[in-house]
Amino acid sequence: MNLPKSEHPRLVIIGGGFAGISLARNLINHPVQVVMVDKRNYHTFQPLLYQVSTSGLEPDSIAYPIRKIFNKSKNIFFRLAEVQSINDKDNFLSTSIGKIEFDYLVIATGSKTNFFGNKNVEQNAMSMKSIPQALNLRSLILENLEEASITKDLQQRKRLLNFVIAGAGPTGVELSGALAELKKHVVNKDFPDLNMDEIQVHLIEGEDRVLPPMSKKASKNATKFLKKLGVIIHTNTYVEDYKDFVVETNSGKTFETETFVWSAGVGGAPVNGLKASSIIDKMKRYRVNHYNQVDGYEHIFALGDIALMQTKNWPEGHPMVAQPAIQQGKHLANNFKRTLKNQAFIPFTYFDKGTMATVGRNKAVVDLHKLKFGGAFAWFIWMFVHLWFLVGFRNRLVTFMNWVYSYINYDRAARIIVRPFKSKKLEMHDAD
Structure with a gap:
């Protein structure tokens, strides 16, 4: 896989949704090489998809090119590819465009429709x-x-x-x-x-x-x-x-x-390759600790809808909406910055900003x-x-x-x- 060589650690992000974009934005021009991989070249503002489907908005109103978001950064790279599997032993992704090696991996693949077997x-x-x-x-x-x-x-x-x-x-x-x-x-x-x-x-x-x-x-x-x-x-x-x-x-x-x-119903969109024990079968979400590390791994993380972080206030995990994803992305970026300074990670705490819905x-x-x-x-x-x-x-x-x-x-x-x-x-x- 053709990527620029770097003296800095490589962080690969799978997914350009709310979590992935939030993480990458907060690492712009920091001493880490960030590679974002997504099967689409744009970020989708999913809360307004229903307006596209009912003729209220054109799709380009709620989509934004991922490369344009980071075109002024020197350390963030984008690759248009579909991830096929994760090799957790040799630390690389198998993708539709070849192998992508990583030092750290963040899975931010979001969710997909859950039909409950019907x-x-x-x-x-x-x-x-x-x-x-x-x-x-x-x-x-x-x-x-x-x-x-x-x-x-x-x-x-x-x-x-x-x-x-x-x-x-x-x-x-x-x-x-x-x-x-x-x-x-x-x-x-x-x-x-x-x-x-x-x-x-x-x-x-x-x-x-x-x-x-x-x-x-x-x-x-x-x-x-x-x-x-x-x-x-x-x-x-x-x-x-x-x-x-x-x-x-x-x-x-x-x-x-x-x-x-x-x-x-919705469920997570996991990637093949990690230990089966790290995935909660019912919702297809990765079990993560308070630092968003996937269960059984120190260098592999999960954010947003795909991550199941069980806490006292959220025993079934955080809601599968934009805010937890955005906050987790920003928090993990800050923890990576702490790592670069040889400082310990700080646990994530979700700040619930409320819920809203429109009817018309x-x-x-x-x-x-x-x-x-x-x-x-x-x-x-x-x-x-x-x-x-x-x-x-x-x-x-x-x-x-x-x-x-x-x-x-x-x-x-x-x-x-x-x-x-x-x-x-x-x-x-x-x-x-």
Whole structure:
């Protein structure tokens, strides 16, 4: 593998998500050679993927070239490659472009959709963990609307206009709210020949309330907002199967739909090669200590969604969201700086900055420890926070202008079928 020789130790990072970017940024121009490896050449701001899938934003608004992030640093290098395995004895990665040796390795591969072993759901449902998948979903939504406007088959039209989302966490709530607003403000203008009453958005949740990770007050507010938008909520309901365009549930209730989105679970995305004992089978996350070292290793670390750090306050590990990843990346960078000064590592402590989710225009919920509220003020806070953490001034500006345009005109400017999906239905999920 052709990399510049260096007198400094080489730190290889697998993954250009929140954790990997945070770590590398905090090591710019320090005496360590950093090599970031990712199968895509851009960083994705995943919290806004649902807006790409519902025509609110174009993908380049939430993606940023990794090389551009570090183009002013002298010690950080990027390689576009897919990691195939880790050799923990000889300290190298086997990748699609050859061998990459390391002194330290950081696994920051994030998460992927967890279908809990349901093969039919995995094969037939839509996921939304990457930009290609979000574009697939956008195309499918728009193609189904186009098809519904010309079909004379009443049963087929019902399937085409029935949108079903499994999982009422933040992603499911935000997606269902966005679909309901798309129907209310855009579809009725673009498709005047469609009966808006035939378009239904169903949100399925296995727990007894939406947004189970958040407070009961947030759940109550979110439920109120969703119902006001016309979303039909089904709690205490589990999806058991999806085949032949029919969603089957534990309650016996079925849904005929050609747009079924699975947002009911995520799991880690581990890499082949490390000791089997270092991975927690249930969630496919690496067990790490308080320094983010993978169980059984001193020179291999894991950050973010892929890392399971069990503490008194977080017995099941930190939540699989952006903040723990960002904080762990910064903290590990500081620990590496301490190593260069022959100082001992400091344990990581997560500072919980709260949780938030948006349902739609002037509708959001925020949990800030003891302070819990919803409505327009929560929505503005949600917008500010998401704009702040977007990478790049251009992305912040373009996203802000899109939001202002949509707010004033009740419009979604990105409703373009760039890459038809239905003709390529088999090219989806993890292949993306």
